[in-house]
């Protein structure tokens with residue numbers, strides 16, 4: 001039976017819902033994939049076209065693992081424009097200041113949305129005593145007490161085992177640890193924020209550690225266009241399609257730099273700093289380039 005756009009009835013209903021939505025998401029991403037967008041533009045598509053269409057369902061039916069992985073795969077294929085991933089997924093999800101690209105973690109957002117919905121019905125004063133309150137409270141009460149989120153109710157019965165449908169809640173907290181007692185309002189946004197606060201800043205292999213913060217700030221500077229931000233970020237990440245990277249993935253016949261008299265391995269660092277040609281360019285351009293940068297990072301990588 002379909003109620004307000006969602007299928008109900010039996011164990012197959014959950015899969016039926018997610019199968020339909022996943023197909024729709026892939027179709028949408030396929031259409032958007034035909035355009036040449038920056039990563040920032042693609043993030044917007046993921047938020048508006050993918051997440052917005054799934055959040056409603058995610059609050060009713062927890063997304064099964066097989067579908068969340070399928071959606072995640074489709075999202076990253078869309079971000080990279082191919083099956084070849086050049087940066088770890090966990091790094092892509094990090095904030096710009098931490099060296100990430102703020103790519104929405106769709107699977108985590110969907111699960112957080114379901115979990116928060118369940119907890120909210122049990123602990124939010126707006127729902128206490130309403131008809132939405134008693135069923136989740138019956139099943140979740142012992143778990144809520146264990147987590148320090150709510151005491152056991154005094155005059156109503158509780159269940160000591162979780163139905164499979166609600167075991168997702170327990171699983172979510174096992175795999176994603178954060179300070180759940182500090183959450184005042186149970187929304188997916190607050191939970192994701194609490195999880196993101198635990199992220200640490202990524203380093204850049206070929207730069208000293210104390211400059212890394214400036215590198216990520218500059219790579220996402222509002223003075224740059226989105227394309228330039230992508231270029232700077234990919235360069236710092238060592239994820240530009242340079243020959244060493246392509247060679248490692250059978251995309252180039254040699255990892256060597258094509259410049260005459262240069263026999264170095266063409267990595268991002270070589271291309272921008274260590275190659276003889278790059279050094280010549282730096283010598284000529286250094287003054288101009290550094291004048292355009294904040295003084296805090298007036299340094300050449302060479």
Ligand SMILES: [Zn+2]
Nearest residue numbers: 257259262275
């Ligand atoms: Zn070279």
